[in-house]
Amino acid sequence: YKDLKSYVDKDTADLIAEVQERDAVIESMNDKLNDLDNLDKLEAELDWERKQRKIDEAKIAELRAAISQDKKDIVADSERKSDMIRQLKTTLTDAKTNLEKARYKQREIISNNQ
Secondary structure: OHHHHHHHHHHHHHHHHHHHHHHHHHHHHHHHHHHHHHHHHHHHHHHHHHHHHHHHHHHHHHHHHHHHHHHHHHHHHHHHHHHHHHHHHHHHHHHHHHHHHHHHHHHHHHHHHO
């Protein structure tokens, strides 16, 4: 009886060890499946991030183009204003010259009338 009991105990222990090994293999496979599920999720997130980056890059390109145009507009406006200032200076110089000529003639006329 003891021999039979020890044989059964050993056989049972072997079966329990086998079941535990299978449980470990099953758990490992489940972990791998979970990793694959997570990988799919990560790939989807990565794709979304890539799409967002393309959208952001397009927005940045638009902003750069707008800034470039604004700079050109500012330069053109500045040049127009500089031209206007030059014209006003010329007009003012001409007016001063004409005023000096008129005063000179006025003095000449006054001096001739005396």
